[in-house]
Structures are given as structure tokens and as C-alpha cells.
Amino acid sequence: xxxxxxxxxxxxxxxxxxxxxxxxxxxxxxxxxxxxxxxxxxxxxxxxxxxxxxxxxxxxxxxxxxxxxxxxxxxxxxxxxxxxxxxxxxxxxxxxxxxxxxxxxxxxxxxxxxxxxxxxxxxxxxxxxxxxxxxxxxxxxxxxxxxxxxxxxxx
Amino acid sequence: xxxxxxxxxxxxxxxxxxxxxxxxxxxxxxxxxxxxxxxxxxxxxxxxxxxxxxxxxxxxxxxxxxxxxxxxxxxxxxxxxxxxxxxxxxxxxxxxxxxxxxxxxxxxxxxxxxxxxxxxxxxxxxxxxxxxxxxxxxxxxxxxxxxxxxxxxxxxxxxxxxxxxxxxxxxxxxxxxxxxxxxxxxxxxxxxxxxxxxxxxxxxxxxxxxxxxxxxxxxxx
Numbered sequence: 253x254x255x256x257x258x259x260x261x262x263x264x265x266x267x268x269x270x271x272x273x274x275x276x277x278x279x280x281x282x283x284x285x286x287x288x289x290x291x292x293x294x295x296x297x298x299x300x301x302x303x304x305x306x307x308x309x310x311x312x313x314x315x316x317x318x319x320x321x322x323x324x325x326x327x328x329x330x331x332x333x334x335x336x337x338x339x340x341x342x343x344x345x346x347x348x349x350x351x352x353x354x355x356x357x358x359x360x361x362x363x364x365x366x367x368x369x370x371x372x373x374x375x376x377x378x379x380x381x382x383x384x385x386x387x388x389x390x391x392x393x394x395x396x397x398x399x400x401x402x403x404x405x406x407x
Numbered sequence: 408x409x410x411x412x413x414x415x416x417x418x419x420x421x422x423x424x425x426x427x428x429x430x431x432x433x434x435x436x437x438x439x440x441x442x443x444x445x446x447x448x449x450x451x452x453x454x455x456x457x458x459x460x461x462x463x464x465x466x467x468x469x470x471x472x473x474x475x476x477x478x479x480x481x482x483x484x485x486x487x488x489x490x491x492x493x494x495x496x497x498x499x500x501x502x503x504x505x506x507x508x509x510x511x512x513x514x515x516x517x518x519x520x521x522x523x524x525x526x527x528x529x530x531x532x533x534x535x536x537x538x539x540x541x542x543x544x545x546x547x548x549x550x551x552x553x554x555x556x557x558x559x560x561x562x563x564x565x566x567x568x569x570x571x572x573x574x575x576x577x578x579x580x581x582x583x584x585x586x587x588x589x590x591x592x593x594x595x596x597x598x599x600x601x602x603x604x605x606x607x608x609x610x611x612x613x614x615x616x617x618x619x620x621x622x623x624x625x626x627x628x
Binding site: 253254255257258259260261262263266274275276278279280281283286287290292298303307310325326328329330332333334335336337338339340341342343344346347348350352353354356357362363380401403404405406407 | 408409410411413414415416417418419420421422423424425426427428430433434437438440441444445448449450454506507509511513514539543544547550551554555557558564566569570603604605606607608609612
């Protein structure tokens with residue numbers, strides 16, 4: 253998550269002006285196993301999907317599943333916001349969706365395993381409540397995949 | 408939002424892992440975040456203390472194309488955009504070869520070249536399109552073509568410098584800002600929202616500042 257001080261002035265003011273209340277009570281779940289035993293999934297709000305999946309609409313609370321075994325270099329980005337840098341993603345998908353880094357960590361035994369499916373949202377144009385149904389679905393899918401923790405990459 | 412664990416990183420928005428093509432640094436960011444999993448209580452919001460590395464020896468000083476002489480006075484948008492697109496074409500093809508065919512181009516139904524022609528025709532007639540989904544996908548595709556061409560040579564690129572070159576020096580940047588203005592000048596709030604889908608607030612402000620310098624301190628808004 254980028255620091256507010258790193259944002260362009262316009263973007264910082266835009267976000268601070270939203271002045272949103274906290275989203276429900278803070279949640280906290282202890283990790284009961286060591287890192288080397290945890291199964292981890294990636295979730296990004298960068299609007300990523302494979303080319304044959306439907307592009308995200310301008311304001312869109314749905315999500316796209318990303319099969320961890322497919323070639324991540326085939327992922328494209330249909331995020332509606334123009335207020336963040338996309339040039340780095342052009343160079344390296346792992347900058348936003350670090351699937352190869354997590355597979356390396358699993359191979360080394362640093363983490364237990366990588367989930368079989370990961371998830372992509374498009375974070376723009378809607379308030380957090382709009383994502384409640386989709387987030388609930390993804391939570392269920394993650395449980396089915398026996399995922400212990402998720403690594404979120406907002407853009 | 409109060410996520411249970413968050414690592415606050417000093418990287419530009421859109422680069423959550425810090426630096427492209429630097430697996431060691433990306434892994435360092437990931438491990439710093441994963442370390443938060445075993446804190447005894449939360450929520451945890453922790454600073455990542457390292458800036459993304461820069462290697463001045465491999466830093467590309469500029470994109471391979473100069474946009475400085477982009478337009479002669481009186482050129483049509485069609486002439487300006489066609490000429491610029493042709494200049495970038497070989498660099499885009501180099502990018503495809505260097506990146507093993509990887510490209511973000513392809514959201515729109517038609518090829519970028521066809522969409523450039525269609526956008527130029529609209530601007531030369533001072534019109535806005537009615538199909539906003541087409542406009543957005545066409546613009547995003549052509550932007551991807553430009554950025555992939557502009558970063559075709561290996562090396563580190565400064566994202567701020569790239570954004571400045573695109574929005575303030577290229578004819579395509581000027582064309583998208585012209586569409587932004589056409590929508591933003593409309594009365595309906597929905598049209599103003601479309602303007603915001605086309606150009607970053609910062610690019611519009613920078614362009615207005617530049618114009619103000621040339622017009623003796625009066626911006627166009």
C-alpha cells in the first residue's frame with residue numbers, strides 16, 4: 253500500500269476528501285502455523301485478467317479468477333483509473349501480481365504453498381460496500397482452496 | 408479500511424512491489440509483508456524502510472523517440488497522430504521481440520492504427536464519440552502501444568519522466584487532453600466523469616500550467 257506522501261498532490265487530496273468512516277470493526281486472526289506451513293493466495297485491485305476474460309466496466313464490483321498455472325505474461329489490465337502508473341506492469345507482471353515470486357518462495361520452503369486460483373478486482377469508482385457480495389464469494393472460494401492467508405496488492 | 412496488516416511502501420502508485428524486473432527487491436518487500444502475519448496483535452500498519460533501487464548506469468536517459476518536433480503549426484490531428492504513430496511503430500515491434508510477444512495492447516476490437524485514425528477524425532471535426540466504451544478501450548490500447556514503444560530499450564525508466572513525456576510532449580497526449588477538455592467543458596456531470604476516465608488530474612494541471620506560461624499567466628479553466 254503506497255504511502256500518502258508518495259501520491260501526487262491531486263490524488264492525495266482526492267483520497268483524503270473522501271473522509272470515509274472505518275469499514276466495520278477491525279478484524280484480526282492469528283496465524284496459527286509457521287510461515288513455512290501457510291497456503292497463500294494473491295488478490296489484486298489492479299483490474300487484471302486474461303485476454304479472453306471480460307474486461308472490467310468503468311465501475312465494476314465483480315472479480316476475475318486467475319489460474320495460478322497459466323502464463324502470467326498473458327495477463328492484461330483493464331483498470332478504468334488513469335491516475336496510477338501502468339508502465340512498470342508493462343515491463344514485469346510481478347510488479348503488481350507477484351505470482352512468480354510466491355512460487356519461488358514455495359519452492360524454497362519459505363511458505364507452505366501457493367493457492368491454485370487467485371483473484372483480481374478493479375478498485376475504482378465504487379464505495380467499499382459495493383464489493384461486499386463479491387468479497388464474500390471470494391472468501392468462500394479461498395476457504396475451498398484451503399488458503400490460510402492472502403497477499404493484497406492495491407494500485 | 409483498517410486491514411489487519413498493512414505494509415506502507417514508498418513506491419509510486421501502480422508499483423506496489425517497488426521495481427520491475429528486480430526479483431530480489433520484490434522478494435524483500437514480500438517478506439517484509441509476510442513477517443506481519445505473526446505479530447501478536449493488530450491492526451498493524453508498518454513502514455517499509457527502503458526506497459526502490461535505482462541503477463544510474465542502466466537508467467535510460469530518455470525514451471528513444473523525440474516528441475519535441477511533433478507538430479508544425481496548422482497540422483491536422485490526422486497528420487500529427489499518423490506521423491507520430493509511424494515513428495513509434497518500429498520501437499513497438501522491438502518491444503514485442505524483447506518481451507517475447509508480451510503486450511497489453513488488445514482491449515479494443517480494432518487495431519491501434521485504426522483507432523488512431525478514428526480519434527484524429529473526431530478531433531479534426533471537434534466531435535466527441537457517443538460510444539464511451541470504445542473511446543476508453545481505444546485510448547488505453549494506444550497508450551499501451553506508446554508506453555511499450557517508449558520503454559522498448561532495456562534499462563530503468565523513471566515513471567514520472569515517462570508520464571511527463573507522454574502527456575506534455577507527445578501529440579497523442581495532447582489529443583487525449585483535447586478529448587478531456589471537450590467532455591469536461593460539457594454541462595452534464597456524467598460528461599465530466601468521462602473526462603476523468605481519459606486523463607490524469609496531474610497531467611491536466613501540468614498542461615494548464617504550461618499554457619498559462621505562454622498566455623501570460625492565464626490558464627484555460
